[in-house]
Amino acid sequence: MSAEAANPGAHSRRRGRPRLDLRRLGHAALLGTPARHRLPDAIGHVADAHRAHHPDADLAPLHQAYVLAESSHRGQFRKSGEPYITHPLAVTLILAELGAETTTLTASLLHDTVEDTEVTLDQVQREFGAEVAYLVDGVTKLEKVDYGAAAEPETFRKMLVATGNDVRVMSIKLADRLHNMRTLGVMRPEKQVRIAHVTRDVLIPLAERLGVQALKTELEDLAFAILHPAEYERTRVLIADNTAAGAVLDEVAERFRTVLKDSGITAEVHIRPRHFLSVHRVSAKRGELRGTDFGRLLILVAEDADCYGVLGELHTCFTPVISEFKDFIAAPKFNLYQSLHTAVAGPDGAVAEVLIRTHQMHRVAEAGVIALGNPYSTAEGGAEPAEAADGERADPTRPGWLSRLLVWQEATPDSDAFWSSLRADLAQDREIAVFRADGGMLGLPAGATCVDAAYAQYGERAHACIGARVNGRLAALGTVLKDGDTVHLLRADDDARELSREAVSGPSPDWLDHARTPAARIAITAWLAAHPEGTDLPAAAPRGPVPVAVDRPAGANALVDLVGEDTDSGAVVRLAGCCTPVPPDAVTGFPVRGGVVTVHRQECPAVGRMRSLDRKPVPVRWGDATGCRVTLVAESFGRPRLLADLTDAIATEGAAIVSATVEPPSEQRVRHTYTLHLPDAAQLPSLMRAMRGIPGVYDVSRTQHPAAAG
Structure with missing residues (x-):
């Protein structure tokens, strides 16, 4: 295996300084405590990188932090x-090379001391101050002993909350994960896969949203190599077989330099080789690649106006590909990124992509929020940052998307639900920019609707929305938005005069059909659970203790008896969609409009809310169960007889297979979906445990929308 194949980050680092040899780091670290007032040899390179960005930095805190970290x-x-x-030395070097300020580097050296040594947080605060202690605490993991399986999601929840106050917490975490991913080869394969999954689903999207492209691209390549080894190897071979691509890009770069010099524009023209995952994506999009597809041209200038001057010269002297032009200077991305994007075609039809930006834009494009330094220094006198007119925080190191994420995580106390919602939210490509009527901008995932825009802009105040104007025309809230659309959201409290309407009390259930973001879905679901009277009005208590058949929504799977003294032989019983009760859950019912009784699990939050509204419960119990139908998804590594072993386990548990699908294997991983009929719902936990016990199966879960009962 080549050096690059063994170390997938190497290709990404060819354009930067080489990584320091860890053996040399280790040798310097073992030399012991240095003489008084002399910087330890082990962090001399950190000091050099730091001084390159901050020539006047005080290195004393780094000296002090290293001495404590090394001894502990x-x-x-x-x-x-x-x-x-x-490890802390390597993490600190990564941040130093990106331009992090002294406080961040000090905390980075100490980031594992509280978690893994006898050093306490109080000691860190006494010796280094409150800011350093806050950062160290923010990246300190929660103990599995205390939290069990919830330790990882709750640790990320803790980090996100801390990041909401100081974005440097996540900067340290990202650098920490990058170094761990670089050295992941010593771990067991299954642990490598688990860590790479979390890196791909959570850390890489966070790096993207914080604009730290230098970390994001290397993390992408490292995760790509672990999760898709065959595709990674094909890409490595493709790059290795196209060594002439560099010469092709050199020729284009030299032509650009000549044109810009002749026009009197001072500019630097650089070649940016694509990293592995980028080459893979371009290959999947374009098929056979030409030499210019293996990199992009980066043009750096002094001023914003020079960017447009360069653009004009290139479009005059070469054939522009107009569909590739994007102006992220006039309309920066949500992660602070600014550049002009364009592409020009050569005489042979080969297309060269071009990025045009100032030196400062380039620094922010590479390091994102890390390049912005200390967030506390952005507010005069150290005061809390002011609110911008559009409701976003004026401080760019505390972005609005993070504030919105923190709002919906507060509404999701359950660890599993939070973890699923977080990964779902971060998995969405934030590809479209939607302009607000007041001139602000919203970053939304592709496929987002006016409902999503409403909750992104207004939070819970979006409950009062009644419609929208998209590009000046009236539109329904379910309208899908496109990149560049301007949306004006109409709310009952201030825009009702624009639409004729009935009385508005809040969102309707069909809003969930149009919500693509967790923030919108969680807010709507919470409102509907808290206001069942919003769609169903209280009804008289039913009469007569007789069993009634359930009017089954998807997932209902048994009979329910009404057991009150005053019940009706015509009442319809529905299982609540908010908590989806199944036997043998303890349940209670509440009458709603039309003689319907809605059945909830007793621990459902909606039960407490309805009791607080003096809604009288109706006693219910499970009747004679007729069995239940459930859909399970098994994720596994491919191996011979896997399908046979799974079906044997299902049969042994007494379940009947109604239908089954097996998706084509991808990188030796297989996804099986089974719709099963169980004689008794109480068998479900045992069945799932039996399926998880099959060698090669690493997860079994229920589908989000269970199949209807048969």
Whole structure:
């Protein structure tokens, strides 16, 4: 295997300084405490990188932090055999090269001390101050002993909350994960896959949203190599077989330099090789690649106006591909990114992509919020940042998308639900920019609707929305938005005069059909659960203790008896969609409009809310169950007899297979979907445990929308 194949980040780093040899780091770390007032040899390179960005930086805190970190981690070793201190040193070097300020680097050196040594948070605060202590606490993991399986999602929840106050917390976490991913080869394969999944689903989208492209691209390549080894190897071979691509790009770059010099524009023209995942994506999009497809041309200038001057010269002297032009200077991306994007075609039809930006834009494009330094220094006198006119925080190191994410996570106390919602939210490509009527801008995922825009802009105040104007024309809230659309959301409290309407009390259930973002779905679901009277009015209590058949929504699977003294032999019983009760859950019912009784699990939050509204419950119980139908998804590594073993386990548990699908294997991973009929719903946990026990199966879960009962 080539060096690049063994180290997938190497290709991404060819355009930057080489990574320091960890053995040399370890040797320097083992030399012991340095003489008084002399910077330790082990962090000399960190100091050099730091001073390159901050020439007047005080290095004393770094000296002090290294001495504490080295002494507290002494005797600890990584799985690779290197002294543990090499890890915080490497993480700090990553941040130093990106231009992080001294406080961040100090906290980075100490980031594992509270978690893994006898050092306490109080000690860190006494010796280094409240800011450093806050950052160290923010990246300290929660103990599995205390939280069990919820430790990882709750740790990320804690980090996000801390990041909401100081974005440097996530900067340290991203650098920490990058170094861990670089050295992941010493872990067991299944642990590599688990860590790479979380990196892909959570850390990489966070790096993208914070604009830290230098970390994002290398993390992408490292995760790509682990999760899709065959596709990664094909891409590596493709790059290796196209060594002439560099010469082709050099020729284009030289032509650009000549044109710009002749026009009197001072500019630097650089070649940006695509990283592995980028080459893979371009290959999947364009098929056979030409030399210019293996990189892009980066043009750096001094002023914003020069960017447009360069654009004019290129479009005059070469054939522009107009569909590729995007202006992210006039309309920056939500993650602070600014550049002009264009592409020009050569005489042979080969297309060269071009990025045009100032030196400062380039620094922010590479390092994102890390390049902005200390968030506390952005507000005069250290005061809390002011609110902008559009409701977003004026401080760019505390972005609005993070504030909205923190709002919906507060409404999701359950760890599993939070973890699923977080990964779903971050998995959405934020490809479209939607302009607000007041001139602000919203970053939304492709496929987002006016409902999503409403909750992104107004939060819970979006409950009062009654319609929208998209590009000046009246539109329904379910209208799908496109990149560049201007949306004016109409709310009952201030825009009702624009539409004729009935009385508006809040969102209707069909809004959920149009909501694509977790923020919107969670807010709508919470409102509907808290206001059942919004769609169903209270009814008289039913009469007569007789069993009635359930009017089944998707997922209902048994009979329910009404057991009150005053019940009706015509009442219809529905299972609540908010908590989807199944036998043998403890349940209670509430009468709603039309003689319908809605059945909830007793621990459902909606039960407490309805009791607080003096809604009288109706006693209910499960009647004679006729069995239930459920759809399960099994995720597994491919191997011989896997399908037979799974079906045997299902049959042994007494379940009947109604239907089954097996998706084509992808990188030795297989997804099986089974719709099953169980004689008794109480068998479901046992069945899922039996399926998880099959060798090669690493997860079994219910589908989000269970199949209807048969």
